[in-house]
Amino acid sequence: MVERLNTIHQLEFYRSQQFPSCEAQFEAFESIFTYIIQEGDIETINDFILLDSQPFILSNHNMKLLQCLIDQEPYFKDNLKDCLTIFYLVIGHCYYFSLNFEQAKNFYKIASSYALQSENYSLLSIAMNNYTSAQKEVLPSDILWQMSKLPAVFFKMGSVDDERYFITRFIAHIEISLHLNKVQYAESVYNSYFTGYEVEKDSRIDLHIRVLRGKIHYQKGEYETAIELLHEVLVVCMNLKRNKDLVQECYTFITDSYRMLNEDSISREMEQFHARFYRKIETDKRYMEKYIKAAYNNEYEQDEHFLSPLSRFKLAGKCLLSNIDNDGHTLVLVDCKILTCEEDSINDILYLINEEMMKEMKQAIITSTRIDASTIGYIIQLSEQVTDELCAKVFSRIREQYPRNGSALEAIYFASVNNKENNLTNYQKCLDLAYAYIYYELYK
Amino acid sequence: MKYFEASNSLFLLNEQQHNQFSKLEYYDYFYHLIHPDFHSLSFANFSLSDIWVYYYFEEVPIINSEHALLFLLRNFMMNEVLISSKFKRLKKTTIGSYTNALMAAVLTVNLFLDFLSELLDVLPKEECDLYMKFENSSKQLFNDRFSSYEHYPKKLVLIETMIIKSMRQYLEQNEATYTERKLKVIRFMDQFTITKRELFELVAIKE
Numbered sequence: 001m002v003e004r005l006n007t008i009h010q011l012e013f014y015r016s017q018q019f020p021s022c023e024a025q026f027e028a029f030e031s032i033f034t035y036i037i038q039e040g041d042i043e044t045i046n047d048f049i050l051l052d053s054q055p056f057i058l059s060n061h062n063m064k065l066l067q068c069l070i071d072q073e074p075y076f077k078d079n080l081k082d083c084l085t086i087f088y089l090v091i092g093h094c095y096y097f098s099l100n101f102e103q104a105k106n107f108y109k110i111a112s113s114y115a116l117q118s119e120n121y122s123l124l125s126i127a128m129n130n131y132t133s134a135q136k137e138v139l140p141s142d143i144l145w146q147m148s149k150l151p152a153v154f155f156k157m158g159s160v161d162d163e164r165y166f167i168t169r170f171i172a173h174i175e176i177s178l179h180l181n182k183v184q185y186a187e188s189v190y191n192s193y194f195t196g197y198e199v200e201k202d203s204r205i206d207l208h209i210r211v212l213r214g215k216i217h218y219q220k221g222e223y224e225t226a227i228e229l230l231h232e233v234l235v236v237c238m239n240l241k242r243n244k245d246l247v248q249e250c251y252t253f254i255t256d257s258y259r260m261l262n263e264d265s266i267s268r269e270m271e272q273f274h275a276r277f278y279r280k281i282e283t284d285k286r287y288m289e290k291y292i293k294a295a296y297n298n299e300y301e302q303d304e305h306f307l308s309p310l311s312r313f314k315l316a317g318k319c320l321l322s323n324i325d326n327d328g329h330t331l332v333l334v335d336c337k338i339l340t341c342e343e344d345s346i347n348d349i350l351y352l353i354n355e356e357m358m359k360e361m362k363q364a365i366i367t368s369t370r371i372d373a374s375t376i377g378y379i380i381q382l383s384e385q386v387t388d389e390l391c392a393k394v395f396s397r398i399r400e401q402y403p404r405n406g407s408a409l410e411a412i413y414f415a416s417v418n419n420k421e422n423n424l425t426n427y428q429k430c431l432d433l434a435y436a437y438i439y440y441e442l443y444k
Numbered sequence: 445m446k447y448f449e450a451s452n453s454l455f456l457l458n459e460q461q462h463n464q465f466s467k468l469e470y471y472d473y474f475y476h477l478i479h480p481d482f483h484s485l486s487f488a489n490f491s492l493s494d495i496w497v498y499y500y501f502e503e504v505p506i507i508n509s510e511h512a513l514l515f516l517l518r519n520f521m522m523n524e525v526l527i528s529s530k531f532k533r534l535k536k537t538t539i540g541s542y543t544n545a546l547m548a549a550v551l552t553v554n555l556f557l558d559f560l561s562e563l564l565d566v567l568p569k570e571e572c573d574l575y576m577k578f579e580n581s582s583k584q585l586f587n588d589r590f591s592s593y594e595h596y597p598k599k600l601v602l603i604e605t606m607i608i609k610s611m612r613q614y615l616e617q618n619e620a621t622y623t624e625r626k627l628k629v630i631r632f633m634d635q636f637t638i639t640k641r642e643l644f645e646l647v648a649i650k651e
Contacts, residue, residue: 084480109476116477116550131473143470146543153640173644189644 042082050086057093066094085114101134122158125151148173183219223257313369317427321419328420330387331430332378335413342408356394384418413438447489454494455505474546479557499538499545516604521556530626537637551629575603
């Protein structure tokens with residue numbers, strides 16, 4: 001009893017604390033985790049793993065959390081069998097939110113098996129919902145449609161009175177219904193569960209429901225209303241710089257709505273205008289995808305508390321690329337495209353490129369970092385033209401090792417932007433232009 | 445995968461049934477709902493497909509007698525289902541519905557696996573380990589090429605026979621528990637189908 005009170009006290013203290021950094025919070029999480037699993041109270045452990053792991057699952061600490069859980073797997077299997085459902089569910093989440101869907105599916109399947117065995121239907125619902133989401137591209141639509149009903153069914157059977165989670169189970173089902181052109185059905189399900197349902201304005205779920213409404217209007221041929229609704233959501237998402245997937249959906253349905261509106265009575269002049277508009281919006285979309293990814297989902301940025309290589313790079317960029325006296329500086333982005341079946345080789349290739357760049361440009365490189373999964377950024381004290389020539393040399397050497405045919409490296413894209421030569425007065429503008437170059441390069 | 449090949453079924457299926465059976469591949473999620481200690485074992489997965497056939501088709505197809513002779517444990521479980529009026533009641537909602545039939549099949553298989561799990565704790569460990577490792581679920585074990593060594597996988601068949609004998613005895617001795625667990629499956633399926641209807645079908649009709 002005394003020990004249990006001690007645990008409760010420690011947990012309360014942990015939950016009420018403000019941590020200076022995510023790193024510090026994770027350290028505290030790890031030590032509490034080790035302590036409570038030794039104590040062995042099932043309910044405390046389950047709550048702790050499911051609820052207190054959330055900030056790490058959704059941040060770039062999810063791999064650390066995964067490692068911490070995997071290290072304890074044998075102990076859980078031997079001593080904490082009643083915690084295995086949540087244990088594997090959270091491992092599934094770690095993989096899911098680091099976009100490793102194959103592994104995520106494996107662990108969601110294991111979690112489902114334990115959930116059914118322990119008759120915990122609300123956990124079964126969560127595992128199945130995420131599992132089917134990861135199956136979207138794999139299953140035939142009509143089967144996916146049947147399957148997409150079940151998470152809501154299990155959730156209801158789990159008799160948990162959390163309406164918020166309950167209605168999210170319908171989103172995927174309505175989306176798949178629309179995909180199968182069951183518009184009337186989708187609308188009636190929507191009206192039954194979402195109309196009049198109070199959610200916090202502009203929260204993720206609110207925006208998602210609004211996108212769904214827009215899609216229903218689109219499917220019903222009410223294109224103007226669809227554009228209006230989706231445009232509102234788009235603006236909110238862009239301002240929040242969040243919900244990349246919804247941004248993408250809004251773009252797709254807005255452009256399609258425009259196309260449908262103009263289809264019958266379109267004049268040649270309008271057609272040209274539309275073609276231009278469409279191309280622009282497509283470019284914007286691709287730019288947004290890449291840009292948001294680089295700016296907000298950077299998994300290589302390990303620590304918020306201390307300056308990471310990316311933060312240092314940004315800081316140097318801000319200082320150096322705003323100064324256009326003298327010759328200016330050149331920002332270079334190098335982006336690689338790898339055969340999809342050989343994605344693991346990206347690290348080796350980027351490492352090699354970096355080594356060759358360093359050899360070739362020696363002191364001219366002021367700083368460099370990895371910007372996203374496939375891109376490295378450099379700030380170089382040379383003119384744009386000289387940088388281009390030296391980069392070309394580097395890439396020809398890379399090609400010797402990774403030939404165009406018969407290697408994992410499909411293409412190297414790069415962009416050099418000198419702030420003075422292009423009359424750009426800050427890092428952000430240089431970065432924007434460099435990204436734009438790469439995208440036009442990709443799609444030309 | 446082999447669990448979705450109609451030729452491995454305990455039943456002789458016609459062409460149409462054959463095609464319907466092969467669609468099970470898309471529902472592989474349900475195969476992971478098998479009892480966690482057994483879901484990687486072939487006989488449990490094959491049994492799920494066997495019992496799905498029972499629940500999905502109105503007329504139960506004829507049993508493949510060769511398979512019934514080879515795969516004793518699968519055949520034992522199937523027979524228990526066939527002779528029970530309680531399982532038959534479930535067919536009202538499972539005929540023609542993949543998801544309902546699969547859910548009922550998962551629960552039915554798990555009912556037997558729960559008993560098996562309890563039994564394996566009391567049977568000789570060495571023999572259990574041998575069965576769990578090689579489990580009698582492949583026709584290859586009976587292939588002629590091995591006949592010069594042994595006429596059939598005698599050891600495995602003996603262990604399997606022992607398991608079935610113990611299981612039969614166990615079910616007889618614990619008849620009340622057995623009935624209660626069958627009722628539990630029925631209660632689950634009632635709740636499952638009613639909830640599904642309330643959440644989805646009634647909404648559509650109301651509109």
